[in-house]
Amino acid sequence: MRILLVGAGGVGAAFAAIAARRDFFEQVVVADYDLGRAEKAAASDERFVAAQVDASSAESVAALARERAVTHVMNAVDPRFVMPIFEGAFAAGADYLDMAMSLSRPHPEAPYSRTGVKLGDEQFSQATAWEESGRLALVGIGVEPGLSDVFARYAADHLFSEIDELGTRDGSNLTVDGYEFAPSFSIWTTIEECLNPPLVWERSRADVDGGWYTTEPFSEPETFDFPDGIGPVECVNVEHEEVVLMPRWVEAKRVTFKYGLGAEFVDVLKTLHKLGLDRTEKVRVGGVEVSPRDVVAACLPDPAALGDRMHGKTCAGLWVTGTGKDGRPRSTYLYHVVDNAWSMAEYGHQCVVWQTALNPVVALELLATGTWSGAGVLGPEAFDAVPFLDLLGEYGSPWGLREQ
Amino acid sequence: MRILLVGAGGVGAAFAAIAARRDFFEQVVVADYDLGRAEKAAASDERFVAAQVDASSAESVAALARERAVTHVMNAVDPRFVMPIFEGAFAAGADYLDMAMSLSRPHPEAPYSRTGVKLGDEQFSQATAWEESGRLALVGIGVEPGLSDVFARYAADHLFSEIDELGTRDGSNLTVDGYEFAPSFSIWTTIEECLNPPLVWERSRADVDGGWYTTEPFSEPETFDFPDGIGPVECVNVEHEEVVLMPRWVEAKRVTFKYGLGAEFVDVLKTLHKLGLDRTEKVRVGGVEVSPRDVVAACLPDPAALGDRMHGKTCAGLWVTGTGKDGRPRSTYLYHVVDNAWSMAEYGHQCVVWQTALNPVVALELLATGTWSGAGVLGPEAFDAVPFLDLLGEYGSPWGLREQ
Structure with missing residues (x-):
């Protein structure tokens, strides 16, 4: 390879x-x-x-x-x-x-x-x-989308006989010393994700636009209690690839994505939008032309360079509800947590980018060994989840499962 | 002239x-x-x-x-x-x-x-x-500073025997059709005023820095009820010239300036500051260098061009408290209100810029006729207030007085 x-x-x-x-x-x-x-x-x-x-x-x-x-x-x-x-x-x-x-x-x-x-x-x-x-x-083989989609396939194959909702839930308790405001991931991408109309999929609506529909930004706020000491974070609907990918390969009634932005981040994004500073089209300023969103990014510290000042853990995961293999109602959160102190000590990279980068390396290893193979444009849920989840443990960063 | x-x-x-x-x-x-x-x-x-x-x-x-x-x-x-x-x-x-x-x-x-x-x-x-x-x-002969300083001199000469506080209070009920957010005055100047440390003057502190001291931005929030149907607006301390000018020529115990920004505007300004977008020092974005504050201004509509979409009134004034000429406690608001519908119909200019521009024209007329004269760097309160206030009426825009 x-x-x-x-x-x-x-x-x-x-x-x-x-x-x-x-x-x-x-x-x-x-x-x-x-x-x-x-x-x-x-x-x-x-x-x-x-x-x-x-x-x-x-x-x-x-x-x-x-x-x-x-x-x-x-x-x-x-x-x-x-x-x-x-x-x-x-x-x-x-x-x-x-x-x-x-x-x-x-x-x-x-x-x-x-x-x-x-x-x-x-x-x-x-x-x-x-x-x-x-x-x-x-396509979509980072952590979210990526590992979340692997979880969806795993839940369908091994945990549930019928799935009501595949709900990706992402949250952290990260703080950054020395900055009033310092996103731990690309602000350009975060603006793109969070200000676009959030996407939801429902099987019962399959006759219109294939079941996909949109809402107002930041809709359906919900407090989700994240594991490993992170605790409750307010999550809102966000446009994300899981909602596009999961319904193509995994049977469910509903697919959602909610991001634990927290109230302060939501307010910052709303304000940027209100002022037109989220725009990518260039504006003329004095003698030059710039994209306002690029200016916002240039004013903030580089998230990849903040690892030494970050504290806390980040969690990516999938909350699955429905009927278990035993025929009884089941509600399970499959998740993956990375502690910034660990990723910095082990790899010298902050936890959010490290967690994102881990999954494509695992996938490439599965493709190199022939464990995974296929042709076409395929999401992670098109492949067997078990060898992927096993390899995470071998990479020193195992996944977890919590019954709700 | x-x-x-x-x-x-x-x-x-x-x-x-x-x-x-x-x-x-x-x-x-x-x-x-x-x-x-x-x-x-x-x-x-x-x-x-x-x-x-x-x-x-x-x-x-x-x-x-x-x-x-x-x-x-x-x-x-x-x-x-x-x-x-x-x-x-x-x-x-x-x-x-x-x-x-x-x-x-x-x-x-x-x-x-x-x-x-x-x-x-x-x-x-x-x-x-x-x-x-x-x-x-x-110096400072717009509406605020300017007319507010004329009011201070008038209050000292004609209304009060002793002044506790000269408190400039500025507020409006302006709205702009078709924009989520559209300031009615230069955002560059508004950021400069509102994010700098607010200035307060107190005679009792005259031994340190001449009585002037600063606070955190947006300090001492207060709801002030503006006249002529504008109603209550939340006002906060803001750095403004009145606090520098009034103590030099008018006897008072305390001089303040509070601006009726409203909660939304305060939040916008705080967010701009948090993200570093209020900065005037240039940042490098791609191949060019721009001042973030200039980019914010370029993303917003030109306030002077919004007159046709604006509705409401703007009020500038001075709240004076102390002892009246009759020896009894007195609390008086001297003010000047401009209705946007009137200034657009009469002059084709929106009310905030029209109200600002009115006062230097009046002052120049007083200088041209010799009614006002002087030498040095002088504030409006160094001159007799009465002919100025009389001319306002002749210009079709009289001032008002309300006992509190």
Whole structure:
């Protein structure tokens, strides 16, 4: 296996650090628009080489993939670059993995009730070509989407006879010393996720838009009690890939995603939207043009550089309700917690990016060994969950299960 | 009288529209960095001519003032340009007026308890030179500071034998159709005023820093009931020139300024500060450098262009407490209200900028007729209030008085 890692930012660098301890691959080409950043992430292992790439250009990605005889392209950049990397991988004859899917566009008339272009629609529109050429695009294989989708498959296969709701719930008790406000994940992506109309899927609505519908941002607030000492966090509906992926492979009545943003973060996002500072279209300021959202990101500290000042744990998981294998009502939370103190001590990467990067490394190992195989544009729930969950333990970061 | 108006933005254009109806001057040179904007504001009257000027350059201001044989330089731009215009006017031998004073810098160690460089300190440091050359800098002669300071002098001369507090209170019930958030005044200036440490003056503390001290932003919230149907608005301490000016010429025990921001605006300002988006120092974004505060301003609609969508009234005033001329306790609010519907119908300018621009026109008329005269760096309270307040009525916009 020869991997082209596109993006040496927070998640890309953590991916390199995790993969460096495994022996399932021959080479990782660490590529970034900023060659210096790629070189830094590639320095830790002799099987790594650095390269420059323009992720906004399918030609640039394909040329590099061909030059390095790459078998798998691993996308680790902002979701706005999904399509050029996805198409570049296909053009170069490589398989493809990502941790976020092609972007949505709201319904032009009814943005807060009907779907327009959904997350991943652009990628799924090319599924036949991938399938017919026998090639695999494994989409949404970070932690969320990713591990959450693996949990969904596991719950359906091993825990439940009928599922009422697959509800991804994400929360943390992270704090950052020395900053009034310091998000622990890319603010660009967080704005994109949280201000787009949240997506919900219900089987009973399958006759309209396939069962997918949208709501107002931050809808259906709910306090979820997270495990391992994190405790209760207010969660709200957010647009996320799980809601697109799970209904395609797992039987359920309803699929949701709620993010434990907390009241302060919700207020910040609402204010950014109110002032138009969430916009990506450039505005003219003096003699130059800039995207307001890029300015917001530039004003905040780099989340990947905050590890030393962070405290607490982050939890990703899936709350499943329905009927157990024994025919009785069941409510189970399958989860994965990472303590920032542990990930910093073990890997030198903060827990949120480390937890995201862990899962594609595990998946690539399963693909390298042939445990997982397939063709087409497939989500994590298209594969057997058990070997994946077992490998998490071997990587030193086991998952958990709590009956509610 | 030959006036150089520096700045043809919202307030400058309203100044031109108000002055056009009066006959006390020979010429107004309307100057702006953007010549087209100056030409537009100068088009209404044959005594007006347009010119280009760089308000950040004292040389540019002085050259234009000399070329046009200007007697009075009227500063109508953002307060960051006070010093070059002030110095340019002096260099050209002209008198000077402004509506906001030179900017403050917080105390380096104790920003929220002690003053550093106060509003206007830079201007007052040159007072002797102005006085010795027999020239007048009439500072802070907008509505607040400006009319509020005239009220202070009137209260001391005609209403009170002893003043406990001179408390400027500003509030409105303005709404703007079609925008989730649209400030009715320059957001750049509002951020500057509201996020700097608020200033308070107390005679009993005169032995430390001359009686001036600072607090945390948004301190001492108070609900003030504004007249003419505006009603109760939550007001908080804000840094403002009145607190610098009034104690120099009017006897009082305490001087404060509270701005009726309302809870939503306070939250927006706090969030901007939390994210570092209030900063004026440039940040690098992609290949360009911009000031985050300028980006915030660029994302919001131009307040001067919102008049047609605005509804409601704005009120500026001074709440005076103490002992009346009859020896009995007295609490009086002296105020000036402008209804946006009236200012739009009469002048085509929205009420907030119109109300600001009205007062320097009145002051210039008093200087032109010799009713007001003086030398040095003087606030509005250094002059007799009665002719000023009488002229307001003649301009069609009388003031009011309410016993509390």
